[in-house]
Amino acid sequence: MRRKTVRLGFWLVFRREVRWLIRRPFLVLLASIIPIAMFLILVSVYARGIATELPIAVLDQDDSPGSRQIVRLVDAAPDIRIKTKVVDLEEAKRGILSGSYQGLLLVPENFTRDAMAGRRPEITFFYNTQMMVAGNLSARGVSSALPSIAAQVQAAARMARGMAADQAAIAVRPVAMDAHGLFNPTLDYSHFLLAALVVAVLQLTTSLATCYSVALDVETPHSLRILRRLGGGIVPAVLGKLLPLTIVACLVHAVCDIIMFGYFGLPLDGSGWLLALSALVFLLSCQILGALAALFIGSPPPALSVLALTVSPSFGYLGVSFPREAMNAFSIWWGNIFPATPYVSLRIDQTVRGAPVDVSLAILHHQFVYLAVAVSFLLFILVRIRRKAATAGTQPPGQAAAPEV
Amino acid sequence: MTTFLSVVRGELDNLVSNGRIFAIFFIAIAILGLYYPQPYSSEVLREVAVAVVDRDDTTSSRQLTRDVDVSQNARVVMKLPDVASAERAVFERRISGYLFIPQHFERELLSGRQAAVAFYGDASYFLIFSKLRSAIGTAIQRLGTNVVIGRLAADGMNPEEALAVASPMRINMIPLFNPEGGYASYVVPAVFLLIVQQLLLMGVGLLNTLPSEAPRVSAPPIVATIGKLISYMIPGVFLYLVATIIIPYVYNIPRIGDVWSSLAIAIPFSLAASALGLFLAALLRDALIVQLVCSLLGLPLFFMAGIAWPSEAMPELLQWVARLVPSTSGIDAAVRVNQMGADLSDVTGQFRVLWVLALIYALLAYLAMRLTDAQAEFRS
Numbered sequence: 001m002r003r004k005t006v007r008l009g010f011w012l013v014f015r016r017e018v019r020w021l022i023r024r025p026f027l028v029l030l031a032s033i034i035p036i037a038m039f040l041i042l043v044s045v046y047a048r049g050i051a052t053e054l055p056i057a058v059l060d061q062d063d064s065p066g067s068r069q070i071v072r073l074v075d076a077a078p079d080i081r082i083k084t085k086v087v088d089l090e091e092a093k094r095g096i097l098s099g100s101y102q103g104l105l106l107v108p109e110n111f112t113r114d115a116m117a118g119r120r121p122e123i124t125f126f127y128n129t130q131m132m133v134a135g136n137l138s139a140r141g142v143s144s145a146l147p148s149i150a151a152q153v154q155a156a157a158r159m160a161r162g163m164a165a166d167q168a169a170i171a172v173r174p175v176a177m178d179a180h181g182l183f184n185p186t187l188d189y190s191h192f193l194l195a196a197l198v199v200a201v202l203q204l205t206t207s208l209a210t211c212y213s214v215a216l217d218v219e220t221p222h223s224l225r226i227l228r229r230l231g232g233g234i235v236p237a238v239l240g241k242l243l244p245l246t247i248v249a250c251l252v253h254a255v256c257d258i259i260m261f262g263y264f265g266l267p268l269d270g271s272g273w274l275l276a277l278s279a280l281v282f283l284l285s286c287q288i289l290g291a292l293a294a295l296f297i298g299s300p301p302p303a304l305s306v307l308a309l310t311v312s313p314s315f316g317y318l319g320v321s322f323p324r325e326a327m328n329a330f331s332i333w334w335g336n337i338f339p340a341t342p343y344v345s346l347r348i349d350q351t352v353r354g355a356p357v358d359v360s361l362a363i364l365h366h367q368f369v370y371l372a373v374a375v376s377f378l379l380f381i382l383v384r385i386r387r388k389a390a391t392a393g394t395q396p397p398g399q400a401a402a403p404e405v
Numbered sequence: 406m407t408t409f410l411s412v413v414r415g416e417l418d419n420l421v422s423n424g425r426i427f428a429i430f431f432i433a434i435a436i437l438g439l440y441y442p443q444p445y446s447s448e449v450l451r452e453v454a455v456a457v458v459d460r461d462d463t464t465s466s467r468q469l470t471r472d473v474d475v476s477q478n479a480r481v482v483m484k485l486p487d488v489a490s491a492e493r494a495v496f497e498r499r500i501s502g503y504l505f506i507p508q509h510f511e512r513e514l515l516s517g518r519q520a521a522v523a524f525y526g527d528a529s530y531f532l533i534f535s536k537l538r539s540a541i542g543t544a545i546q547r548l549g550t551n552v553v554i555g556r557l558a559a560d561g562m563n564p565e566e567a568l569a570v571a572s573p574m575r576i577n578m579i580p581l582f583n584p585e586g587g588y589a590s591y592v593v594p595a596v597f598l599l600i601v602q603q604l605l606l607m608g609v610g611l612l613n614t615l616p617s618e619a620p621r622v623s624a625p626p627i628v629a630t631i632g633k634l635i636s637y638m639i640p641g642v643f644l645y646l647v648a649t650i651i652i653p654y655v656y657n658i659p660r661i662g663d664v665w666s667s668l669a670i671a672i673p674f675s676l677a678a679s680a681l682g683l684f685l686a687a688l689l690r691d692a693l694i695v696q697l698v699c700s701l702l703g704l705p706l707f708f709m710a711g712i713a714w715p716s717e718a719m720p721e722l723l724q725w726v727a728r729l730v731p732s733t734s735g736i737d738a739a740v741r742v743n744q745m746g747a748d749l750s751d752v753t754g755q756f757r758v759l760w761v762l763a764l765i766y767a768l769l770a771y772l773a774m775r776l777t778d779a780q781a782e783f784r785s
Contacts, residue, residue, distance in 0.1 A: 026694055034701060041705040044723050051718035096581065097747040098754075099737065102715075111574075118569030122577050129580040130744050132591040133531070134715035139578055140535060146576045147546070153573050170519040174552040177545045178521060179538055181528030182495060182502070189531050193713075200704060208697065301425075301693055308700035309436070315704065316444040321713070322588050323530050324444075325454075325498070331444040348529065355496040 009232030013240025016230065020213070021244060031209040031248045035201050039256050042197045043264070046190035054138045055083035055101040056127075057092055066112030070123070073149050074105060079141025096128055102138040103127035115153065183353045191266050191352050196320040196344045198256045203286050203340040204311050206249045210290030211307050213245065215300040224382075225389060234382050242287050249283045269354025274364065278346045281367045285339035288374040295381050314338045319345075342366045408624045412632030419617050420608075420640065426615075429608040430640035434647050437600055442656055445589040452480040453537050456491050456503040459484060463511035465548070469522070472544035473504060479540035491525070501533045502526035504541060514552055532588070582745045583659070590658045594744055595712040595736045597648035602678045602732045603703050604644055609637055609682030610695035626774040630767055634679055641675025642668075649743050662743040669749055670738050673759035677731035680766035687773030710736050734758040 021028050058074075060067050075082040083101050086092045092104040106124040114121035125142045128135040151172045158168040181187055217223040231237025260266040268275075290307060297303035316322065317335040324332060324341075335341045346363040349355035420426055457470045474481040482500060485491045491503040505523040513520035524541050528534040550571045557567035583590045613633075624632065649667055653660045689695050708714065709727040716724050716733075727733045738755035741747040749756065 026697075030697060038701065038705050041723075042708055045708045045714055045719055047720050047723075048718055051715055054715060054717060094751060097741060097745055098751040099741065115573050118566060118573070120569050120573065120575055122575040124577040124579060126579045126581050128582060128745075129584070129586055130582040130591065130740060131712070131715070132583070132586070132588070133713065134717070135580070136531075136535060137715070139580075143539070143576070143578055150572065150574055150576070154570065157570065157573070170517075171553070171556075173549060174514060174517075174519060174556075175545050175549040176519050176521045177542060178523040179542070180523065180525045181534060182525050184528035184534075187528055187531075187534070192529055197704075197708075204701065204704070208700070212697075301696060304693070304696060304700070305425075308697075309433070312700060312703055313437070313441045316441070316592075319444075321592075322445055323533055327444045328446055331446075334443070349496070353496065353529065356493075359496045 007236075009230060010236040010240045013227060013231040013237050014243060016227075017213070017241055017244045020216075027209060027212055028248070030205055030212065031245055032252055035205040035252050036255055038201045038205075039198055039259070042201070043194060043259065046194060049190055050186065050188045051134070051137050052078050053081040054079060054134055054141070056080050056103045056105060056138050056142070057084045057086050057095055057101045058082050058105045058107070059086050059089065059092055060107045061109040062107050062111035064112040066115065067107045070107060070111075070149055071105070073152075074142060074145045077141040077145040079144075080138050092126075096126070099131075102131065102134045103142070105142060191264070192320060192348060194260060194264065195266065195347050195351060196315070196318055196340075198253075198260065199282070199340045199344050199347065200315045200318065202249065202253055202256070202283070203314065203338065204308070205252075206245070206283055206286040207290035207293070207307060207311055208304060209249075210242065210245055210287040211294045211303055212290075212300055214241070214291045214294035215298065215303045217241070218294050219299045224385060228382075228386065234379060234386070238291075238378070238382070242284075242291065246283060246287060249287075250280070253279055253283065266351055267354075268351055270350030270360070271357050274357060274360055275347065275350045278343055278350075278360075278364055278367060281364070281371050282339050282343035285367065285371050285374060288371065288378055289339060292374065292378055292381070295378070295385075311338070314340060317341060336370075339367070339370065342370070409628050409632050412624050412629055413636045416612070416633050416636040417639070419612060420636070423612070423615065423617070426608050426612050429604055429611070430644070433604055434600065434644055438597075438647070438652050438655070441596060441600070442589055442593045442652075445592055446656065453478060453502070453533050453540070454482040454500045455479050455537060455541075456483045456485050456494055456500045457481055458486070458488055458491050458503055458505045460508045461506050461510035465511040465514055466506045469506065469544060469548055470504075472547060473541055476540040476544055478536040495525075495527055500527075501530075502537050502541075517556065587658070589656055590744065592712070593656055593658055594649070594653060594740050595710065596707065597652050598645075598674075598736045598739050599703065599707050599710065599732050601641075601644040601648045601675075602706075602730075602735065603699055605637065605641055605675060605678040606682040606685060606702070607696060607699040608640060609633075609679045610686045610689070610699060611692050613683060613686035614690060614692040614695050626771055626778055630683070630771040630774060633683060634676055634767060637679035637682075638672070638675055641679055642671050645671040645675055645739075649739060653743070658744070660743050661746040663746075663748070666742045666747075666749045667739065670735065670742060670752075670756065670759070673756065673763050674731055674735040674739070676763040677735070677759050677766060680763055680770055681731060683770035684766050684773060687770055687777065706730055706732055709733060712736060712740075728758060729762070731759060731762050734762075 058071050060071055071082065074080070084095070086095065086104070095101050096104065104126045106126070108121055111121045111123070123146065125139065127139040154172045155168040158171060159165060163171065217227060227237045227241060228234055231240055261268060293307040294303050297306055317331055317338060318341055319327070319335070324335060342363045346360050349360050349363070420430065455473065457473070459466050459470060470481055473479050483494070485494065485503070488505060491500070494500045495502070503525055505525070507521065510520050510522065522545065524538070526534045526537045553571035554564065554567040557570055558564060562570070580586060650660070685698065686695060689698060709723065709730065710733045711727070716727065734755035738752040738759070741752050742749070
């Protein structure tokens with residue numbers, strides 16, 4: 001009997017929430033079209049995949065057949081292209097400062113002659129580390145091209161002395177390193193960044209939308225009490241209030257994932273059910289976070305400001321661009337207040353990294369603990385609001401909640 | 406002229422008397438200044454953890470392990486018996502890579518054949534992987550060069566000549582402008598200019614959508630637009646100075662640029678951002694929506710600015726769209742002047758874009774204001 005009223009109450013609140021959402025198109029947009037649009041913009045940033053052919057300049061002070069050969073070989077490296085030949089260092093400096101190119105390859109005077117005479121001339125590459133990604137990518141291109149050029153020079157010298165080509169190659173390089181990029185053999189970072197950016201976008205929009213919707217109830221006198229009565233208890237009222245947006249968020253997440261797995265070819269090297277379960281716990285946690293902000297602060301504008309101010313910088317704390325292990329203690333600790341942090345790890349583990357399930361189960365466990373703590377906190381606050389309202393008689397619950405914080 | 410001055414005064418009154426707007430313009434930057442850079446404050450990523458699977462266990466293999474360990478980018482944290490346990494440690498994120506030295510490594514080296522080692526690095530992170538590969542590559546190169554010199558010396562060549570044969574040219578990679586390679590020096594200046602833009606958009610947007618307590622000064626739209634934009638220069642330049650001088654100072658981020666060139670960018674940048682805010686306010690009309698839109702725009706605008714990902718590598722259409730946002734040219738110009746020491750003449754392109762944007766958005770805001778006035782007149 002009791003079960004039936006609970007179920008009925010849940011549906012009453014659920015339907016009220018759906019009607020409410022339909023009357024507030026901006027709230028629906030915030031939960032649906034806006035995250036998809038944001039995701040599409042971010043996707044288009046990385047749409048070209050690996051950055052290739054970054055422009056660099058060359059200053060060839062030697063201008064001999066040997067130095068020209070080196071310049072040609074560097075130009076052939078896939079990461080970079082030689083955009084201009086400059087005549088002096090001043091011109092090169094201006095070009096780097098203004099952003100026409102990312103670096104300068106300097107071949108000194110008499111390079112070939114010195115190399116032949118065994119004087120070990122120096123070849124220099126200057127690169128812009130203020131623009132770190134572009135600078136490092138161009139440096140990677142040059143530094144991967146130059147050693148093989150040096151090896152070719154050596155091998156050519158030995159072959160000139162009558163050594164066979166394969167023997168010369170071994171003599172030049174007695175220790176061969178076979179380097180493998182695990183989980184990402186093509187060194188294409190778009191999968192990692194986009195996998196995390198989807199999560200960052202959804203965390204922001206889901207928590208803001210829930211916060212907005214809950215704050216509208218907290219702000220209106222008696223509204224929380226009506227919800228509770230309608231739901232026939234706190235738990236069914238909370239579920240009925242939150243679930244419509246959960247469904248929207250799940251659909252949006254599914255659309256983004258179809259783009260990621262379908263169009264961008266994000267590999268699914270792990271367990272699909274684990275990924276889905278983790279996504280659900282993540283979205284629910286975002287909602288609870290939004291609801292807590294609404295309950296603590298009350299009226300929508302400040303609640304949304306505080307939440308946006310807290311959640312917007314979370315991308316840095318996720319440890320995608322900069323690894324979490326290298327952060328200071330505060331950041332490692334604070335990163336845990338974002339539902340996205342464990343979810344991003346699990347998502348990357350179960351897609352690109354293809355980690356064993358038990359490694360990810362530990363993270364999922366962490367997510368469940370977070371959700372449990374957040375839910376108990378939410379229920380605790382709601383119970384307190386009800387008690388206060390009961391002792392204060394007719395005082396509206398929204399205002400009764402205010403002195404607590 | 407008097408109406409113009411009263412617009413400016415009215416706007417400044419509003420700006421100070423409304424607590425929320427005052428907080429956005431003058432207090433939020435302090436909170437964000439403390440909060441935002443924390444993940445990057447350790448600046449440099451040194452000593453990435455690696456493991457060694459040494460199946461040879463000889464003098465040469467142990468020497469290679471030591472060479473990797475002493476390099477400034479990597480640290481050998483464990484020696485593991487097999488590849489499976491090393492893989493497991495990578496999955497658990499306890500190490501970021503491992504070096505596999507096969508059996509008979511030393512025997513191959515001594516016998517003049519090519520000895521092979523394998524390096525497996527976690528390529529999930531661009532920074533970690535490139536650091537690790539260069540650390541291990543350098544250690545192996547050093548071992549290789551020593552072996553070649555040893556062999557040549559055994560053939561009777563003098564050491565200097567042997568070195569020249571083993572390594573005929575020196576390769577020198579010189580990082581410019583951020584020589585420590587600090588991640589904070591790279592991200593923080595750019596992010597804070599974006600924050601300045603977001604705060605200006607939000608502050609100006611709210612100022613023009615929230616009901617004001619003081620009666621609005623009635624002025625013709627052209628005077629109102631110019632008057633408002635002039636008064637927003639105060640929070641605009643203030644925020645710009647905090648972002649380009651105080652924040653870098655607090656986080657020890659190099660700032661070598663000329664202050665006057667930097668200030669010259671502050672003017673069109675804050676004008677363009679506030680004019681965009683004025684236009685957004687006229688477009689969206691509702692304070693809460695303005696606030697939400699501004700908080701959502703931050704993430705995509707940052708990634709469009711060409712800092713996280715080089716704009717050369719973006720689709721051309723997106724490069725054009727990105728240029729319509731003041732932060733794209735503003736961040737580029739300000740970082741080049743402040744952190745790289747460029748002159749204003751090096752960033753004339755970006756500087757001109759900012760002025761053009763300021764004019765376009767001011768014009769759009771003016772037209773929107775005229776439209777609103779006309780509608781109001783029509784209704785009454």
